[in-house]
Amino acid sequence: MTGRLFVIGTGPGNPDQMTPEARRAVEASTAFFGYFPYLDRLDLRPDQVKVASDNREELSRAEAALARAAAGEAVCVVSGGDPGVFAMAAAVCEAIDAGPAEWKTVDLTVVPGVTAMLAVAARIGAPLGHDFCAISLSDNLKPWDVIEKRLRLVAEAGLVIALYNPISKARPWQLGRAFALLREILPAATPVVFGRAAGRPDERMLVMPLGEAEAERADMATCVVIGSPETRTIARPGLPDLVYTPRFYREPSR
Amino acid sequence: MTGRLFVIGTGPGNPDQMTPEARRAVEASTAFFGYFPYLDRLDLRPDQVKVASDNREELSRAEAALARAAAGEAVCVVSGGDPGVFAMAAAVCEAIDAGPAEWKTVDLTVVPGVTAMLAVAARIGAPLGHDFCAISLSDNLKPWDVIEKRLRLVAEAGLVIALYNPISKARPWQLGRAFALLREILPAATPVVFGRAAGRPDERMLVMPLGEAEAERADMATCVVIGSPETRTIARPGLPDLVYTPRFYREPSR
Structure with a gap:
């Protein structure tokens, strides 16, 4: 039976x-x-x-x-x-x-x-509007050097990056290390979204440029979304900024 | 107002x-x-x-x-x-x-x-169980060479790849080209899931190894999920195979 x-x-x-x-x-x-x-x-x-x-x-x-x-x-x-x-x-x-x-x-x-990244994205605009990836920052089940390699490659690929399991008491330094590594590849102005408890009463959404992003802004209930070089921010009078990644790709102007 | x-x-x-x-x-x-x-x-x-x-x-x-x-x-x-x-x-x-x-x-x-990739994944097991990415194969809004570069980098990173907009009348060759490119990097046995209309009455799920994957198996209603080297298939007597990506990373044994 x-x-x-x-x-x-x-x-x-x-x-x-x-x-x-x-x-x-x-x-x-x-x-x-x-x-x-x-x-x-x-x-x-x-x-x-x-x-x-x-x-x-x-x-x-x-x-x-x-x-x-x-x-x-x-x-x-x-x-x-x-x-x-x-x-x-x-x-x-x-x-x-x-x-x-x-x-x-x-x-x-x-x-x-x-899934969390979709709920976070919806609350802030459309940061996952073009190519993106989801990476778990937990090194309980995979070695940290594999995580670093993956972060480098996806940043070089120009993908928006959603980080799951960004931080915990047992894993306090990994997110800061990830930000430092990504700062070597991505512009300092790249928007970083700390999306905590999206859709719940204790929701808290925070946007900072990658150059200033601090790991302490995340906790276990946070999904961190790091923009690509295409990701843009819209200032709105009296309303929170919107963060979005356009559907089209613009050739880098350098 | x-x-x-x-x-x-x-x-x-x-x-x-x-x-x-x-x-x-x-x-x-x-x-x-x-x-x-x-x-x-x-x-x-x-x-x-x-x-x-x-x-x-x-x-x-x-x-x-x-x-x-x-x-x-x-x-x-x-x-x-x-x-x-x-x-x-x-x-x-x-x-x-x-x-x-x-x-x-x-x-x-x-x-x-x-979103489509989650519905497809649910119908076949858990192919998105570890790090993955979502890439649109449409070159209407981004140049094809950017798509190729992204595919190479995410495959080298070991991510599972969900392809949105894999094929259309106006874009008939792109998916075949993507398979050819990925065959240079990934094992021929890597499972490829063609998930059509997941959850709808006309749903059709098909799994083929990357070495034999044919672009003609996809249409506009299909989301294509390409496994990573970690992705596994489980044969079940009298039931369709399950495809999943373990939560843990195994060091390559070569």
């Missing part, structure tokens, strides 16, 4: 930004696995059970959810944002890949959501 | 993937500007007016919407997917930047949505 496994994204944390498809998956499930604060976003019925766990326990969480689904239950693994971007969908696939044969036949549905 | 301007994304086209926030913006607006097929996704009231226009008319569409909002109306600009990714939010910002002063004080709200 085989149950179902949903892997959903709640969106950035504003209930209005969670899709009906994700809400339906929640209604259809009886056991919920996820990081505490993401599970807290859900209003569950008395018959629905939460199994909360901490950060960095993603693989064992995925295994526990798969075991329960394989035993016949409708199970929901809950990510913030989109489950496919630096989140639980990859952990579930890793567990399926390495796990017992019956996990491969679990009825798996990944439900997409609004 | 100043109205409001919403710039929304409908998501990939499945009504269940459109957020409540986007739906609310639709209810609050009386004039709708967008590309025909995106406007057709909306169920409007008799007092709500559609102003449909064609592809490649984005800037004039944005200007018309801003003029109407500045005149006091509640106006909604409609994109598919997310409005901030290769879509109308950037065109609206361009129009504000170059337009009359009163456009800068229009009450602007960009409403994020589920």
